Amino acid sequence: MLNKNDSEIIKSIVQSIEDFDTIIIHRHQRPDPDAIGSQMGLANIIKSSFPSKKVYCVGKQYHGFDWLGETDEIDDDVYSKALVIVCDTANQPRVDDERYDKGKKMIKIDHHPNDDQFGDIMWIHEDASSTSELIYDLYNNSDDLKINDEAGRLLYAGIVGDTGRFKYPSTTAHTFQVAAGLAKLNFSTNDVNQIESEIDIPLARLSAYVYQNIEIMDSGAAYIVLSNDVLEPFELGDDSTSAVVPLPGNINAVKAWAIFVQQKDGTYRIRLRSKGPVINELAKRFGGGGHPLASGAIAKDDDEIKEAIKQLNEVVLNAKGE
Secondary structure, three states: OHHHHHHHHHHHHHHHHHHOOEEEEEOOOOOOHHHHHHHHHHHHHHHOOOOEHHHHHHHOHHHHHHHHHHOOOOHHHHHHHHHHEOOOOOHHHHHHHHHHHHOOOEEEEEEOOOOOOOOOEEOOOOOOHHHHHHHHHHHHHHOOOOOOOHHHHHHHHHHHHHHOOOOOOOOOHHHHHHHHHHHOOOOOOOHHHHHHOOOHHHHHHHHHHHHOOEEOOOOOEEEEEEEEHHHHHHHOOOOHHOOOOHHHHHOOOOOEEEEEEEEOOEEEEEEEEEOOOOOHHHHHHOOOOEEEOEEEEEEOHHHHHHHHHHHHHHHHHHHHHH
């Protein structure tokens, strides 16, 4: 629930929005539904509330997320008198579009741990299920903001994505209250749920590969390495491997897991997830971070992969001993 300090921050955010004619909204690289939902949901709320303002959403467009909307291409000089709002982004290197610091004023709205503090105004709630939930709270606690059906669809999509269909521990009673408020708007929650649950044939085949090849240690720690050689036959195209990240959690023997996905430069992106053992400190040791039960990091080579697996096993064993 929001407190007095939240109310003051919300007032300052809304006042900042009112003060600027141009608003540019960023989110994190390699976005998920919450990154895009919070970004574009906020844009729709601002446009509905202040139709004369120029509102832009920037960042790389991914075909798989076309159903959530399209980003804008803008010139550098648009930033000179603009308010910049960065949504769902824990640290500055992850902001999509490096011009985020070229505006006249910056606001950070996020639900990740605030390890990298940036922005003139920061509104951070680590206990929120998603940044989309926070954007709804921003609207719902201001008399000056209006919401439209499209904003509702986008924010609902963000919440569904970041809660794993309301399955993850970050889902609270307040999350359901927000979802219920959004569901009153004129969009199909069923359509959003269906789209977020669907995968295409290449991802279905990759999912089968993950289930067949996941390594599960006695501790309950699990891992799989998806090298470029492994991924190439699946012909994923522009599709991300993010759809397979939750899969090991469906196995009852698995307590925490790591999925190593090779990047074009040869390094490996580490996607860490957990049912209980805290894994974000492990992520920090490998140049990453995130939530206690959902984090990311980078492994430079095979040796770092082995070390990350070793440390994940220790994290799960130590959690058992507590």
